[in-house]
Amino acid sequence: MLRFLHVLSSFLTPAFEVEQQFPPRCGERRSLHVTHRPGAGYAVFETRTDEAQGEPAIDAETFEDGLTRPQALRLAARSGTRPETAAAVQASHSALVPAPVPLRLEVHGDLGVVTLHLHEHLDQPGFLAALEWALRTTDAASSLALIGREGEQELAWQVLFERVPWGRGTVREIERLTAHL
Known part of the structure; x- marks a missing residue:
């Protein structure tokens, strides 16, 4: 029954994406993404951008999809989510959470x-x-x-x-x- 409710809520929750930026480190910028697509569930992944090349690339080792909201939040927490990131995911709102001031x-x-x-x-x-x-x-x-x-x-x-x-x-x-x- 609980699984059925998760599947149902997946279809009823609108599509959104939350991106949390991390401070640059050693010439590399990193972002954490939590996305939701109706019927597909949540995906959590990181992107890394080499500042010299400028093109972001998905870090395949961090990519997980087909998740429920609680699973996505737990997985994102391992990467160091900030409260405003978790709040945006809980509210199902797209958001850009900028890196904190160094x-x-x-x-x-x-x-x-x-x-x-x-x-x-x-x-x-x-x-x-x-x-x-x-x-x-x-x-x-x-x-x-x-x-x-x-x-x-x-x-x-x-x-x-x-x-x-x-x-x-x-x-x-x-x-x-x-x-x-």
């Missing part, structure tokens, strides 16, 4: 500046390892400045970590790492 931490030391892009780090340990490398690279032992940037806007570096999922406790860890500098 968050960067600039580490200024005696030997220069290293910029760490927060969206390139999946977790706190990975980010902290990159920060330790940046502190060594810039020779921040005698002078250290940490500057936060959201897009082109400068903000207190501590605020950056309120905006990433793994940010809780990161400020404390950074203060611990830089206490002796």
Whole structure:
């Protein structure tokens, strides 16, 4: 009976597509797509666009179709859906969810500046390892400045970590790492 209701709702739900863009990484742009076609169900897939070539290509390893809405949402969640993406799918509305504004931490030391892009780090340990490398690279032992940037806007570096999922406790860890500098 439940399967019958899923099939029936598939025919009654209008066609739509939700595209969620991710921040560019290493010269490549990535998007997550959740589509619905009446009678065919939901499909979830990613596209990748090499910025040098400019043509998007479907990532065959991520393509799944014939899904129910709950299955599509679970599969999309593995790719990192944002709340506005899930809301558009739940509402059966087409939407473009743009990539968030890039968050960067600039580490200024005696030997220069290293910029760490927060969206390139999946977790706190990975980010902290990159920060330790940046502190060594810039020779921040005698002078250290940490500057936060959201897009082109400068903000207190501590605020950056309120905006990433793994940010809780990161400020404390950074203060611990830089206490002796």
